[in-house]
Amino acid sequence: MTTSTNAGPRAPLPFLGLACAVGVxxxxxxxxxxxxxxxxxxxxxxxxxxxxxxxQVGYAVGMLAFVPLGDVLERRALMMRMYAAVAVxxxxxxxxxxxxxxxxxxxxLGLFASVTHVALPIAPDLVSHEQRGRAIGTVMTGLLLGILLARxxxxxxxxxxxxxxxxxVAAVMNAAFVPLMWKVMPKLPPKQKLRYSDAMKSLWTLFRTQPLLRESxxxxxxxFASFSCFWTTLAFLLHSHYGLGAGVAGTFGVVGAAGAMVAPLAGRLADKHGSRWVISVxxxxxxxxxxxxxxxxxxxxSTTLHLVGLVIGVVVLDMGAQMTQVANQTRIFGLVPGARSRLNTVYMTVYxxxxxxxxxxxxxxxxxWKWNGVCGLALSLIALAGLRHATGNRDDAADHHRAAAKDALMEA
Structure with a gap:
């Protein structure tokens, strides 16, 4: 049985974005x-x-094991401990x-870096329901820049x-972030009095009662599988065909950052047109x-022109991935507000x-099959995602399942 409590103090959205960037x-x-x-x-x-x-396997396991604690424990202390573990x-x-x-x-490393997704579900708590997409887009900008600029x-x-x-150097950065979080973040108590075992059991309840969560x-x-195809093999492509090293591969992260800046726009578009429309785009x-x-x-x-084509492709790739991600999280965070950490756990573990x-x-x-094989694989994954999207639920399906989910969670 769970009981609701008052929401905890608010934390600044830009700092949450920084927290996500450092972790991810x-x-x-x-x-x-x-x-x-x-x-x-x-x-x-x-x-x-x-x-x-x-x-990435460690990250998925960490989200399953640690992120539900965001609905159970005081989140500032939890995040400080996890950043210290990341540094080690x-x-x-x-x-x-x-x-x-x-x-x-x-x-x-992946296990403890899941601290990112303890921080992310805090964002919708800071704004009204109508601005949920904007808040998620703001924090996601930090997360996405962390992903791209890390390279x-x-x-x-x-x-x-x-x-x-x-x-x-990264270990020093994460260690320094522990006292910084103590100074900037307020205490963030959980919204519910909930045991960890109950929180873990409720993950299946959420997955079972929320078709929109399963679809997202x-x-x-x-x-994300298609997105990872590019970044996992980029260094091999640049070296084998152009004789370029890690520095150039990393510089593509700066290029991709241009695409990541679409996240706030995607959030506003999700608020205006609905998440399904943004996912389609x-x-x-x-x-x-x-x-x-x-x-x-x-x-x-020429080689130069071919590299320019890669640069344009990277920008478009990141724009598409970030629009899809922001829209997906906008709609799942609207399902059961008191269980956002657990909703995020289910979503991000699968993700x-x-x-x-x-x-x-x-x-x-x-x-x-080298690079063309990688691109063919990525397109196949996108086609499967498009098929699931085309046969999926409408955004307003969330309202029809919200009450049932709350009742199920009370029984979990």
Whole structure:
């Protein structure tokens, strides 16, 4: 049985965006560094690619295990502990003596980096229902910039000091964030008096009673799987065809940041036109991006022009992915306001499971069919997401299931 309590104090939206950026960036440092890591350990691209998979698997498990605590414990203290654990995990990755140790450390890093999704569900609490999309878009901008600029940071730092120093510097950043959070964030007590075991049981209740949550989770997983196809294999493409290193691969994160800036606009469009409309636009952009990215050899055009095509494709790719993500989270956070951390747990666990599968499949596609195989795989995933979207629920389905979900949660 759960009982409602008054909402806790408010925290600034920009700071929540920064918190999300700091947390989520840690799981993307390895993507532009995979080639350097393979050289360090004398491994193949196929084997080293699973470092990215391991981090995403850890992240998915962390969201399942830790994010529901946001509905159970005081969230400021919870986040401080998790950022400290992230800092320790980063140091373990930095000193890994072998590839197996690196993969194990990456799982641990992903596990605690799920702190991002303890912070994100706070955003809708700070605004009215009508402005939920705008609030999520604002915080998501920070999260998305963290994802993209992490690659830039990693590429540039590794170019100067080597890949291990990327994780050392990141550990210092995350450790410094612990006292900063104590100073800036107010105490954030849970909205309900709820035991952890009950919170975990209610995850299945939410999944079972919310068809819109199930639909959003599947679409999100397929979209993020297609997104991960590009970023997992970009470093291999740039090296094999252009002789470019991690620094250039990381610089593509700056390019992608231009696409990430669409997140606030996507939130406002979701408030105005509905989330389903925004998801439709996002999927069209995703598909268009991979048609732009297709083609691994600059056969009839110059290398420079081919790279320009990659740049445009990256911007469109990120715009489509971010529009879809903001719209998905806008609609799931409107389902059961008192269970937003758990709603986010279900959604993001499925979402990052999709990312891990996408990274694994992209690594296999690269080994066997190179870049065109990766693009074909990504387009297939987008097609599956589009099929689920076309046969799915309307946004107003949330209202029809909200009362049933609340009753089910009371019985859980």
């Amino acid at each position: 960036s840690t799981i993307y440092y390895n993507q532009p560094l995979l080639l350097e890591m393979s050289r360090t350990y004398g491994s193949t691209a196929g084997h080293t690619g699973f470092v990215a998979v391991a981090t 995990s980063l140091l373990l990755v930095a000193v890994s003596p072998g590839l197996n140790w690196l993969i194990a450390g990456s799982v641990l 830039t940071f990693a590429g540039w730092v590794s170019g100067i000091h080597g890949w291990r120093w990327v994780f050392v 989770s599947i679409i999100g997983a397929l979209v 996002g999927m069209v952009l995703l598909a268009a991006s991979y048609f732009l990215l297709w083609g691994e050899e600059p056969m009839h055009i 990052f499971t999709g990312a891990a599968i996408g990274s694994a499949l992209a690594t296999v596609a690269w080994v066997h």
